[in-house]
Amino acid sequence: MVEMKISFDVIKYFRIIIKICMFSIAGYGNITPQTVPGKVFVMTFSAIGIPLTAIIITSIGKRLSSFVTCLLMRKRCQERITRHRRDIQKGDKIDTFIETEAYENTVVKEYDGSIIPLIISTAILIVYILIGSIIYSFLTHVSYMDAIYMVFLSISTIGVGASLPSDSAYYIGSVIYILTGLTLLSMCVYAALQYNNVKPPTEPSERKENNANVEQ
Template sequence: MAKGFVSKAKSVIGKFYHGLKSLTGLIILLMIYSFTGAVIFVHVETPHQEELPLAKEPKQKNLVQLLLNLTVSLNSTEFEKVRNEIITLINIFDAETFEKMHGKRWDFWKALFFCGTIYTAIGYGDIYPRTDAGKVIAILYAIFGIPLAFRVLAEIGKKLTTVIKFFYFGVKRSCAKKVQTADGETLKNERNDVALSIEHTEKEKNEIEIVWEDKDEKLKKEIENSLPLAVPVIILFVYLVLGAFMYTRWEDWSYLDAFYFTFISVSTIGFGDITPAHTKYFIVTSIYVFVGLALVSVCINVFMEFYIVSIKVAAHRMNRVGSKIIKGCHCCSRRQSL
C-alpha cells in the first residue's frame, strides 16, 4: 500500500516537473512569480508611501500661509483666487518633486511592471523600493527571477526561430518554383553565405575524395538551412517601429521619443527618463518588451548558428588543404624514389 502511494507520488511529481520544463509551464511559472512579487512589493512599500505625505503637510501649510501674507492688500475675491492658484501650483510642484525624490507611487500595476523590470534587467529606476525590507526582497527577487526569465526568453527565442525559418524557407521555395530558365528548368534561389569551392576531376574518385565530398554535402545542407541574420534583424526593427507608433497613440509622446523608449527598453539599457504614464497599459508594455527581448534572443541564436557554421567551413577548408598538401608530398616522395 505504502509502495503504491510512493510510486504514484513519484509519478505525479515527475509529470509536474516535466510540465514545468515545457515552455507553457515556464510561462505560467513566470506569471505566478510576477503577480506574487507585485503583491509582496505593494504590501511592503505602500505603508511607507502613505507616511510621506503626512510628514510634508505642516511644511506645505506654512508655505501657503507665507505666500498669503504677501497678498494682504487684496480684496476677498482676489485673495481667494490667488489662494486657490497658489495651492494648485504647490500641489503640482509637490507631485513632481515627490516622484523625483521618492519615485512613483506604488500600486499593483506599477508593482507588477517593476517586477518585470527586475527580472529582465532593464531597471528603469522611476519606481524603486524605499524600505529596507523592500530592498532585501528586490535582491532576492532578482537572484531567482533573472535566471527564470532568461530561460523563458531562450525557449521563446528557439520557438520563434523555428517559426521564422518555416515561413522564410517556405516563401523561398515558392519563389524558386516560379522562377524558370529558358529551357524550362527550375532555378534554385539558394543563398550561400559561405562559399565552398569543390573541385571535381574526371579521374576515378578514391575513398578520401568521397569522404571529403560527403562532408561538403553536409556543410552545404547546413548553410542552406541557416537563416540569414538580416531576417530577424529586420523583423526586430519593424517590431520597434510598430511599437513606437503604438505608444504615440497611448502616451503624449513624439514618434522619436516613442521609438527611443522601445529601443532603450528592448536593448535593456532602461535609462528611465521616459516611461509610460498610464497604468492600464503596463501589462501590455510588459508583454511588448518581453516579446521584443525574445526577438533579440532570435537574433543571437541566428548569429550563433552562422558563427558555428562559419567555423565548420573554415576548419573543413583547412583540413582539405592540409590533406592535399600531404597527398602532394606523398606523390613527390614516390616520384623521387622511382
C-alpha cells in the same frame, strides 16, 4: 465600502508587482524601495525571476529562429522538388524518392549558416520597434524619434530612467511589449550564431541524438 477598499488594494499591489517586473527586466533604475524588507524582496525577486525569464526568452527565441529557417527551407524544397519532378521520368518512384531526399538535404546544408534567416529576423525586430514606437508616441504624446529612442532602450534592457507609463493598463502593455521584444531580440541573436557557425549549447534531447549518431 469594503469591496471598494479591497479592489483598490488589489490594483495598488498589482501595480507594485508590475513596476518591479519593469525595472527588474528593463532597468528602470529610478524606482527604488525605501525599506530594508522591500530591498531584500526586490533582490530576491530579481535573482530568481531574471534567470528564469532569460531561459524562457532564449528558448522561445531559438524556436522562433528555427521556425523562420524551417519556413524558408520548406519553400525552397518545394520549389526545387517541383522543378526536379518535371525532369524525372514517370514510373520510377524509387529514384524519385532518392533524388527528392537528396535535394532536401542540399537545401538544409544551404540554409545551415545562411544569412537569410538573420536578415528576416532582424527585419521583424525593426518593424516591431517601429510599430511599438508609433503606439507609444500616440499614447504618451511624445515625438516619434523620442518614442523610438525609448522603445529601443527598453528592449535592449538599458532602461529609460524616469520615462514610465502613467496608467495601470500601460504598465501591463509595456511589460508584455518588452518581453515580446526581448524574445525577438533573442531570435536575432540565435540567427546570428547560426550564421557565424557558432552552435549554442545543445539541449539534453539533442545531446542524446548526437551520442546515438556517434555510436552508430
